[in-house]
Amino acid sequence: MKVKNVGRVGVVLLAAALGxxxxxxxxxxxxxxxxxxxxxxxxxxxTTQDVMNGFGSLVTDGANxxxxxxxxARGSVQIKTKAANCxxxxxxxxxxxxxxxxxxxxENLGGTNGGAGFFQGANVANCVDFARSSSYGGPxxxxxxxxxxxxPFGVDAVALARNANGDIPANISFAQVQRVxxxxxxxxxxxxxxxRMIQAASGTWQFWAGKMGITEAEINLGDYSCLARDTDSxxxxxxxxxxxxxxxxxxxxxxxxxNQIVPFSAGQFIAQGNTAAIQAATGVTVTDRRGQAALTGxxxxxxxIQQPVVGxxxxxxxxxxxxxxxxxxxxxLADAAIVNAFVGANSKVCTTTVNVGGTNRSVIELFGFxxxxxxxxxxxxxxxxxxxxxxx
Numbered sequence: 023m024k025v026k027n028v029g030r031v032g033v034v035l036l037a038a039a040l041g042x043x044x045x046x047x048x049x050x051x052x053x054x055x056x057x058x059x060x061x062x063x064x065x066x067x068x069t070t071q072d073v074m075n076g077f078g079s080l081v082t083d084g085a086n087x088x089x090x091x092x093x094x095a096r097g098s099v100q101i102k103t104k105a106a107n108c109x110x111x112x113x114x115x116x117x118x119x120x121x122x123x124x125x126x127x128x129e130n131l132g133g134t135n136g137g138a139g140f141f142q143g144a145n146v147a148n149c150v151d152f153a154r155s156s157s158y159g160g161p162x163x164x165x166x167x168x169x170x171x172x173x174p175f176g177v178d179a180v181a182l183a184r185n186a187n188g189d190i191p192a193n194i195s196f197a198q199v200q201r202v203x204x205x206x207x208x209x210x211x212x213x214x215x216x217x218r219m220i221q222a223a224s225g226t227w228q229f230w231a232g233k234m235g236i237t238e239a240e241i242n243l244g245d246y247s248c249l250a251r252d253t254d255s256x257x258x259x260x261x262x263x264x265x266x267x268x269x270x271x272x273x274x275x276x277x278x279x280x281n282q283i284v285p286f287s288a289g290q291f292i293a294q295g296n297t298a299a300i301q302a303a304t305g306v307t308v309t310d311r312r313g314q315a316a317l318t319g320x321x322x323x324x325x326x327i328q329q330p331v332v333g334x335x336x337x338x339x340x341x342x343x344x345x346x347x348x349x350x351x352x353x354x355l356a357d358a359a360i361v362n363a364f365v366g367a368n369s370k371v372c373t374t375t376v377n378v379g380g381t382n383r384s385v386i387e388l389f390g391f392x393x394x395x396x397x398x399x400x401x402x403x404x405x406x407x408x409x410x411x412x413x414x
Contacts, residue, residue: 051075051306053091056102060091061359063103065112066119066154067225068095068270069178069287070346073389074154076304080385081363081370089363089370092154095119096269103149110144115270116225119153120349120414123170126150127351152364153349156287157225160412164400168411171355172347173364174403175371176391179288179340180230181330183273186316188280189213193319193327196341202283203234205248218250218284220270227270229344230285241265250282273315284315288330288340291317292390295334300388303376308389338392345403346391352411365406367395372405 051072053060061083064074074092081089093101095114102109113122125131125141126149139147158164158172182199184190191211201207203217220227222238231237236246252266268275271290276282293300294310301307319327322341330340348364348371355365363370372393375382386393386405397404 051308052093052097052101053078053088057105058088058091059103059105060087061089062091062151062363063149064090064092064119064152064154064348065101065103065122065150066095066349067116067156067346068114069116069156069224069226069290070154070176071095072290072293072300072306072308073176073386073391074348075306076300076385076389077363077371077374079304079306080374080376083359083362089359108146108149110146110149111142113141113153113223115221115223115227116153116155116157117159117223117228119150120155120159120170122146123150123153123349123351124414127169151350151354152360155225155347155349157228157344158347158401158410158412159225159228159414160410164410164412166400166409166411168413169352170349170412170414171352171408172345172349172410172412173406173408174345174347174394174410175364175405176289176346176386177336177338177343177394178346178391179330179336179338179343180226180233180285181288181291181317181320181340181342182283183276183286183291183315183317184283185276185278185280185314187314190215190281190283191318192316193321196320196322199283199320200234202248203246204236205246208248214281216250216279216282217248218275218282219265219267220285221267224270226285226287229342233342272311272313274311274313276315277313286315286317287390288317288336289346289390289392291315292331292334292336293388296388296390299378303378303383303388304385335387336390336392338394343392345394345401347410355408365408367404367406369406 071094078090078092113119122141125146128139130138136143250266252264271287293308294312297308317330319329321327328340354360374385400410
């Protein structure tokens, strides 16, 4: 990774220390033991993997058996989700998680995946029950018809992360951010800036790219030569760029990089700061990857600056907010386990609380997300709603 604009020895030393600490921490919270095969198996989003691990620890059936097995997006070890067969690579991100779910339903994804029921060369038929997704993968406008149902459980905000030791302003306008990601501007308030990307299969990136008004096709054509590159990239060949993709919600990529910015889930940022409380209340280990990252405030034209996090709580009025989902086959909406876990305001994910410092707190909110009890529209729905659908 190329370190740019490192102007102070102290910053470099702190960056190294923070990076080492992040590497030393635990990286996963899969079902333990890994042979604990549960009723509902989920894969996908990095954004919501921690909160779903929380529900995996807490949601039980009438026999007091854990119901939800949620496998992390990150990690080099393959996962095995069911007792027979079902060994495959981890789907890293919302898009990959939804693909794995579709393959599990017997769809043919084509390409290098393999034939019907295959994901990344492995037969995953009947291996995945739900996909964690931080974005809606359906058409515009959203629809109420489709083979897959997006069941919202929380509200997230996607903010811009900057290095807290740098000179990028703490509050910026949406127009400024968009102009930087479209490479119209290479500075904010006179400070040079390099925008970074996260993995393409990430729901966070899909959401962010949509808001920025850029597409993967344009990126691959080299239309945005200002985006951060790998160290072996050749700046003289923008038509064949080797752009760097970093893991989402990992602020350590900004350590020592004083002029770089990257999108970051506010829900993840809060959860990574709540590690002790989460561990004590749920037994789930959340890795603090914030590093030197700080979130910026943002404003839309004619509106006041909104902070993504206020008093340690997600601000649901932040301009770039989104619902986060558990995606299930529409045909399985009558399945008792799925209904009990995900469907409706009385479902386990919508109602489960834990004691934190003598106060009962929603698990959704403990892990950094907001909870919506009254729906506004399909993309701003109430927890447990089943109206939003798509075929992907």
